[in-house]
Amino acid sequence: MKTLRLVSTAIAIVILLLASMPAFADFALKGSFEKDKSIKLFFGMPVDETWATNKANYTVYEKTDPDILMPVESIALDAPRTTVTLTFKEPLNQTSEYVVDVKDLTSAGKVVGSGTFTVKKSQVSVLLGIIIGAMLINNFVFTKYLGLCIFFGVSQKKETAIGMGITFTLVMILSAIMCWALYSFVLLPLNLSFLKIIVFIGTVSIFVQAVDTILRKINPYLFKRLGVYLVLIVTNCIILAVPLLNADSAAGPFESLSLGVGAGVGFAIALFLMACVREKLEVCRVPATFVGLPIAFIVAGLFALAFLGFSGLSIF
Amino acid sequence: MNRNLQLIWNGLIPENPIFRLALSLCPSVAVTTSVKNGLMLGLAVVFVQVFSSCTVALFRSYINPRIRIPAYVLIIALWVSVIDMILPVVSPAVYKEVALFVKLIVAFAIIISRLELFASKEPFVPSFFDGFGMGIGFLFGLCLIGAIRELSGAGTLYGFDVLGFRPLLVMILPAGGFFVIGFIMAGMNYIEYKLTGKIPSAGGAH
Numbered sequence: 423m424k425t426l427r428l429v430s431t432a433i434a435i436v437i438l439l440l441a442s443m444p445a446f447a448d449f450a451l452k453g454s455f456e457k458d459k460s461i462k463l464f465f466g467m468p469v470d471e472t473w474a475t476n477k478a479n480y481t482v483y484e485k486t487d488p489d490i491l492m493p494v495e496s497i498a499l500d501a502p503r504t505t506v507t508l509t510f511k512e513p514l515n516q517t518s519e520y521v522v523d524v525k526d527l528t529s530a531g532k533v534v535g536s537g538t539f540t541v542k543k544s545q546v547s548v549l550l551g552i553i554i555g556a557m558l559i560n561n562f563v564f565t566k567y568l569g570l571c572i573f574f575g576v577s578q579k580k581e582t583a584i585g586m587g588i589t590f591t592l593v594m595i596l597s598a599i600m601c602w603a604l605y606s607f608v609l610l611p612l613n614l615s616f617l618k619i620i621v622f623i624g625t626v627s628i629f630v631q632a633v634d635t636i637l638r639k640i641n642p643y644l645f646k647r648l649g650v651y652l653v654l655i656v657t658n659c660i661i662l663a664v665p666l667l668n669a670d671s672a673a674g675p676f677e678s679l680s681l682g683v684g685a686g687v688g689f690a691i692a693l694f695l696m697a698c699v700r701e702k703l704e705v706c707r708v709p710a711t712f713v714g715l716p717i718a719f720i721v722a723g724l725f726a727l728a729f730l731g732f733s734g735l736s737i738f
Numbered sequence: 739m740n741r742n743l744q745l746i747w748n749g750l751i752p753e754n755p756i757f758r759l760a761l762s763l764c765p766s767v768a769v770t771t772s773v774k775n776g777l778m779l780g781l782a783v784v785f786v787q788v789f790s791s792c793t794v795a796l797f798r799s800y801i802n803p804r805i806r807i808p809a810y811v812l813i814i815a816l817w818v819s820v821i822d823m824i825l826p827v828v829s830p831a832v833y834k835e836v837a838l839f840v841k842l843i844v845a846f847a848i849i850i851s852r853l854e855l856f857a858s859k860e861p862f863v864p865s866f867f868d869g870f871g872m873g874i875g876f877l878f879g880l881c882l883i884g885a886i887r888e889l890s891g892a893g894t895l896y897g898f899d900v901l902g903f904r905p906l907l908v909m910i911l912p913a914g915g916f917f918v919i920g921f922i923m924a925g926m927n928y929i930e931y932k933l934t935g936k937i938p939s940a941g942g943a944h
Binding site for chain 1: 768811
């Protein structure tokens with residue numbers, strides 16, 4: 423009896439959903455980014471091939487600059503003739519919104535009408551893209567070569583590497599947010615953006631000093647574990663590079679936060695991987711002239727080669 | 739030898755910032771895909787090092803030792819801001835490639851360590867030569883790595899086609915920089931071992 427009621431409710435819900443779906447009279451206007459140079463349009467009905475492959479029927483521009491039209495290089499229609507992939511000469515900026523105007527859509531020989539597609543990534547996927555990008559694809563240590571001093575300095579033991587990784591990630595996230603707030607609420611309104619280097623380095627060192635003092639009073643145990651790394655963080659270039667990159671790309675608060683998270687976690691991963699190898703290196707027979715830093719550099723080079731493999735990665 | 743010349747020589751080879759002291763490694767891997775980039779960043783570092791050494795040497799009696807580190811950082815940041823405004827005018831094309839690292843000179847350990855170890859204790863003239871020597875040593879290191887990587891990776895030298903083919907593409911990829919520095923460091927260790935009979939311990943951690 424109970425299952426019967428459940429099934430009938432389910433059927434009712436499905437019928438309701440179907441009824442509430444829009445009729446296909448005006449075609450479904452949905453588009454998405456494909457690779458970095460192409461946009462995919464879903465028409466929801468088969469379209470005529472001669473119409474679909476004519477470049478003059480599509481007008482594409484970025485929503486912020488409607489005057490600059492994007493030239494379409496090639497058009498591909500899939501087998502059921504419902505999806506069209508437009509490929510452009512220039513790579514698209516996937517964090518912004520694009521508008522595709524379609525003229526005189528023709529289906530089965532007759533004109534159905536014109537329409538407008540908006541192609542945009544959802545905020546979540548943009549942010550996840552930034553995090554994954556900073557963590558793996560453009561790992562700050564292995565492909566941007568930042569923070570190498572600390573990277574070679576504290577990667578001798580796994581334990582210190584983990585401590586440094588955690589401390590660094592936390593400080594990185596907080597200082598990225600703080601520098602973003604200072605930059606967009608103080609420096610930009612006052613037209614002082616040329617002072618950003620001085621302001622950012624000052625902010626980071628004051629913040630680190632403050633954390634050091636507060637942690638020493640509030641949680642001496644944690645301070646004992648992480649305190650030594652705090653001082654080192656100021657000399658790490660990643661902590662300064664992230665706010666500078668954010669300022670240059672005019673990133674919003676969430677983008678700044680994601681870049682901070684990605685950079686911090688990416689650095690922690692790199693540090694941990696390196697520490698694992700260097701612990702093993704201690705018991706290996708390394709040629710005498712290579713002992714110490716030279717062999718560490720070669721290992722880092724091998725890691726960098728491995729991280730090149732992430733370069734084609736695009737999940738979101 | 740004259741002490742000033744001695745100071746310059748010291749920065750160039752015996753205490754070379756990159757290969758001996760192992761300080762400021764980030765730019766030495768990052769911008770050395772060509773000689774031109776290395777030269778430009780090296781000149782920027784010479785400028786910042788010389789001017790901040792001189793500034794600190796002049797004001798060393800006025801800076802309270804308890805707040806010396808923030809004071810040094812601000813002095814360096816000042817001169818970095820100056821060079822960051824000069825470079826894009828002098829050479830816009832190269833600046834585009836090294837822009838981030840010019841700004842990051844603030845965080846280069848070599849500069850602040852020279853201020854702490856030398857300029858805060860010595861008068862103006864030796865500080866000038868020490869800063870100049872360290873800067874030149876850094877410039878030398880960047881150009882050497884840049885030359886090796888550009889020649890083996892792209893077959894060119896300072897933009898001119900020398901070899902006509904690309905022997906080792908990996909050298910201008912991210913990984914190449916690490917390999918080149920590792921091998922140069924090992925090579926310098928080997929030379930020192932042949933000359934003095936003992937292996938020098940590699941420099942400071944950062």
